């Protein structure tokens with residue numbers, strides 16, 4: 001595997017979409033290429049940071065939000081069509 005291939009696969013690797021054999025190839029490359037180890041590190045860090053940012057948006061409602069507003073938001077959410085995966 002080349003670094004170029006590694007970069008192509010890294011997203012799928014981290015989201016668990018690769019087969020066993022493909023994962024093994026990535027790990028073999030990581031064993032021999034410190035550059036890609038570094039890249040993987042920063043890639044994961046970026047993902048972690050973006051997840052933290054997402055979580056901050058969906059934090060539990062702070063206590064100072066008016067009850068009526070919470071109810072209005074909940075009602076609006078119920079009206080949205082259910083999204084099926």
Ligand SMILES: [Zn+2]
Pocket residue numbers: 002003004006029033035036
């Ligand atoms: Zn590499």
